[in-house]
Amino acid sequence: xxxxxxxxxxxGARAQASRAPHCIRRHRSIFISDVHxxxxxxxxxxxxxxxxxxxxxxxxxxxxxxxxxxxxxxWFWNAAHSRVLNAILQKVEEGTRVIYxxxxxxxxxxxxxxxxxxxxxxxxxxxxxxxDGRALLVIHGDHFDSIVTYARWLAHLGDMAxxxxxxxxxxxNAVRRRLGLPYWSLSAxxxxxxxxxxxxxxxxxxxxxxEARRRGLDGVVAGHIHHAETKTIGxxxxxxxxxxxxxxxxxxxxxxxxxxxxxxxxFAAEQEFHSREAPAHVPSRPVAA
Numbered sequence: 688x689x690x691x692x693x694x695x696x697x698x699g700a701r702a703q704a705s706r707a708p709h710c711i712r713r714h715r716s717i718f719i720s721d722v723h724x725x726x727x728x729x730x731x732x733x734x735x736x737x738x739x740x741x742x743x744x745x746x747x748x749x750x751x752x753x754x755x756x757x758x759x760x761x762w763f764w765n766a767a768h769s770r771v772l773n774a775i776l777q778k779v780e781e782g783t784r785v786i787y788x789x790x791x792x793x794x795x796x797x798x799x800x801x802x803x804x805x806x807x808x809x810x811x812x813x814x815x816x817x818x819d820g821r822a823l824l825v826i827h828g829d830h831f832d833s834i835v836t837y838a839r840w841l842a843h844l845g846d847m848a849x850x851x852x853x854x855x856x857x858x859x860n861a862v863r864r865r866l867g868l869p870y871w872s873l874s875a876x877x878x879x880x881x882x883x884x885x886x887x888x889x890x891x892x893x894x895x896x897x898e899a900r901r902r903g904l905d906g907v908v909a910g911h912i913h914h915a916e917t918k919t920i921g922x923x924x925x926x927x928x929x930x931x932x933x934x935x936x937x938x939x940x941x942x943x944x945x946x947x948x949x950x951x952x953x954f955a956a957e958q959e960f961h962s963r964e965a966p967a968h969v970p971s972r973p974v975a976a
Contacts (some may be wrong), residue, residue, distance in 0.1 A: 690742055695784050699856055700753075702731075704904050705795070710740045710955040710958065711740055711741075711742060711788055711920070712740060712741045712742070712745070712869050712954075713742050713743070713892075714741060714742070714743040714744075714939045714940060714941060715743060715744055715790065715799070715862065715940045715941060715942050715944075716743055716744065716745045716939070717741060717743040717745075717746050717747070717816065717937055717938070717939050717940075718746060718749055718825070718908050718915055718926075718928040718937060718938040719734070719746075719749065719931065719937045719938075720748065720749035720750050720751055720790065720827065720909075720910025720911070720926055720929075720930065721749075721750070721751045721790070721910045721911065721913055721929070721930035721931065722734060722753075722771065722906060722912025722920055722930075722931045722932075723752075723753075723754040723757070723792065723931070724750045724752060724754065724764075724768045724771060724772070724830050725754045725755075725762075725763055725764060725768065725933050726754045726757045726763060726932070727857070728822065728857065729754075729766045729931060729932055730769065730870070730931050730932060730935050731765070731767035731771050731931075731955065732767040732770070732954075733931070733952070734771050734931045734935070735767060735770035735771050735773075735774050735937050736770065736951070736954045736955055737937065737938065737949075737954070738774035738775065738778070739774060740955040741949075742778075742783070743778075743783060743939075743973065744782075744783065744784065744933075745783065745784045745785075745786065745815075746775070746778055746784070746785045746786070746812065746880055746932045747786050747788065747815070747825055747908070748775070748786065748787040748788065749788050749790070749808075749825060749826075749842065749908065749909065749910040749928060750786065750788055750791070750792075750793065750825055750827030750828075750829070750910050751790035751792040751911070752787070752789075752790075752793055752913065753792070753828065753908060754792045754793070755791045755792055755793050755794065755795050756792050757792075757897025759968040761907075764805070769854075770846055771859065774807070774820065775807070776805060779805065779806035784808070785807045785808065786807075786808045786810060786813050786825075787809050787810070788810055788813055788825055788826060788827055789807065789809065789811075789827065790811055790812065790827035790828075790829055790910065790911060791827070791829035791832075791911075792797070792882070796809060796920070797811065797889055807822040812824060812826040813823060813825040813826075813966075814904070815863070815908065817940060817944035817946070818940065818941075818942055818944035819943060819944030820944070820946040821905040821906060821944065822904045822905050822906075822924075823899075823905060823906045823907060823908050823924065823926070824895075824898065824899050824902065824904050824906070824907040824908070825905065825907075825908045825909075826895075826907065826909055826938075827910050827911050827976070828891065828895060828909035828910060828911035828912070829910065829911050829939040830909060831891060831894040831895055831898070832891065832912075849958055851863060852943040869952070870935065870952040886898055888914050889911055891911070891912050892925050892927075893920065895907045895925060896920045896921060896923045896925050898924050899925075900921070900923050902924075903925060905923070905924060906923055906926065907924070907926065907927065908925070908926045908938060909925075909926075909927050909928075910927060910928055910929075910930070911927075911932050912927065913929065913930040913932065913934065914927055914934075915927055915928060915929030915930075915934055915936040915938070915948045916928065916948070917938070917946055917948060918948065924938055924946075926946060927940055928948075929948065934950065935951050935952050936948050936949065936950050936951070
């Protein structure tokens with residue numbers, strides 16, 4: 688009988704997500720955050736597909752993986768959300784080190800930091816050493832957001848408005864799918880066009896860079912603001928792994944320590960299909976003299 692809430696099944700019954708052939712990517716580390724499981728806006732199916740087709744030695748969950756704020760108000764959970772949790776636990780079973788740094792939406796887990804739950808390490812923050820020897824602070828970042836820290840009621844009000852924008856985004860993308868077009872975030876586009884939003888992002892980046900510099904670290908990896916980015920600010924590396932409600936992004940590290948943003952807006956099978964359909968490059972014939 689099917690679980691009434693589509694919750695994760697016992698380990699023995701857990702089936703690994705199907706993988707498209709020749710599409711497995713190997714990384715040294717992967718950072719994901721702001722998944723917001725438990726909300727209709729979560730792109731859980733795409734994230735489950737990403738996790739099935741991307742392996743790593745260390746997986747960082749950089750906060751807001753589960754949205755406790757929204758689940759307190761109304762219950763939302765489907766099979767795709769369970770597939771994400773199953774994919775994470777599957778990686779633990781396969782030997783991946785999984786480190787969970789809770790954020791403000793899943794702050795209930797902060798009470799358990801320092802413990803090991805289901806093979807997942809819970810920490811308030813972490814220091815990641817890249818393959819090329821750089822030390823990076825890994826932190827969700829909500830403590831550097833003055834609205835979340837000092838005006839929680841306003842943060843909750845903003846969360847409701849954001850949920851409405853995401854609902855509009857889902858309708859927009861339903862039309863795009865019918866037209867055979869890939870996912871594209873209308874809400875993210877509109878947000879980044881607003882002057883106040885751009886200023887907030889800049890202030891957030893500067894605050895985190897100052898904290899990393901104060902600690903004598905080489906950089907910082909954060910989430911929280913749903914804006915994927917990698918750049919150097921005043922000699923300090925700033926990385927944000929984005930989110931899985933708008934942009935569907937992750938931060939990855941390769942064997943040499945190089946960091947890059949990966950956007951997963953198509954399922955792996957679709958990526959493989961479109962790569963086969965793409966016309967081969969034919970060099971132009973030289974023009975006779």
